[in-house]
Amino acid sequence: MRTAIFQANFKNLDSIRDYVARVAKDAGFDEAGIYAIQLAADEASSNIIEHAYKEDDNGEIECTCSVDGDFLVIIFRDHGLSYDMESIPEPDLTGNLKKRQIGGLGLYLIRNLMDEVHYESFDKAGNVLTLKKHIVG
Amino acid sequence: MEIVTQQFKHCDLIKVKGRIDSYTAPKLGEAIELINNEGRYKIILDLSGLEFMSSAGFRTMLMGQRTCKRYNRGEIVLASLPQRTQEALDLTGFTSLFKIFPDQVTAVGNF
Numbered sequence: 591m592r593t594a595i596f597q598a599n600f601k602n603l604d605s606i607r608d609y610v611a612r613v614a615k616d617a618g619f620d621e622a623g624i625y626a627i628q629l630a631a632d633e634a635s636s637n638i639i640e641h642a643y644k645e646d647d648n649g650e651i652e653c654t655c656s657v658d659g660d661f662l663v664i665i666f667r668d669h670g671l672s673y674d675m676e677s678i679p680e681p682d683l684t685g686n687l688k689k690r691q692i693g694g695l696g697l698y699l700i701r702n703l704m705d706e707v708h709y710e711s712f713d714k715a716g717n718v719l720t721l722k723k724h725i726v727g
Numbered sequence: 728m729e730i731v732t733q734q735f736k737h738c739d740l741i742k743v744k745g746r747i748d749s750y751t752a753p754k755l756g757e758a759i760e761l762i763n764n765e766g767r768y769k770i771i772l773d774l775s776g777l778e779f780m781s782s783a784g785f786r787t788m789l790m791g792q793r794t795c796k797r798y799n800r801g802e803i804v805l806a807s808l809p810q811r812t813q814e815a816l817d818l819t820g821f822t823s824l825f826k827i828f829p830d831q832v833t834a835v836g837n838f
Contacts, residue, residue: 603748603750604746607779632779687789687792692789695785695786695819699782
């Protein structure tokens with residue numbers, strides 16, 4: 591198990607993506623899998639910075655990675671505002687240019703790039719977003 | 728991320744190198760806006776040097792496309808789209824909103 595803590599700032603997205611890429615590579619993912627994990631981690635972290643911490647960069651993002659059987663498990667923990675993930679509707683991806691929605695894309699990508707996505711909010715333990723992806727070489 | 732812009736007779740080129748995410752996407756938005764401010768709305772986004780793009784980049788491209796296509800005065804087209812970004816754009820239904828060309832030369836020919 592590996593844990594890294596990042597200051598909640600968009601500037602650190604590069605480091606977060608590099609970190610999960612190393613973990614994914616070590617777990618045996620191919621290039622497409624590594625990219626998918628980087629994209630999901632970026633979207634998850636961007637959401638935390640923007641919505642949980644409202645871009646107040648005093649917050650922290652704790653990222654813990656482990657391998658559980660055939661799955662890579664990545665857990666993002668923050669101590670910002672919680673939200674009801676289930677209440678966020680799937681974006682309409684078929685509308686024309688004028689109707690196309692700007693929000694909700696990040697979560698949509700996370701759900702489609704990863705095999706399992708779970709979000710839970712605790713008082714002291716903060717918000718915990720768990721992402722799992724089946725390891726395929 | 729690095730951005731290089733170049734003005735042609737009938738269109739403008741924005742060449743992006745590196746990664747577009749929530750931190751860097753505003754710079755792309757500014758580059759599009761600078762061109763629009765000159766009354767120019769036909770833009771080629773050359774992504775041959777792109778290493779990564781998150782949904783923050785997709786949103787910036789969508790906003791830019793809305794402005795450029797208004798009154799039929801132009802559009803943003805994409806050139807040399809890397810495979811991984813093409814897959815993510817496909818997943819979010821964004822590929823239907825942009826013409827995609829294999830390279831810069833073919834994209835210029837569109838205008």
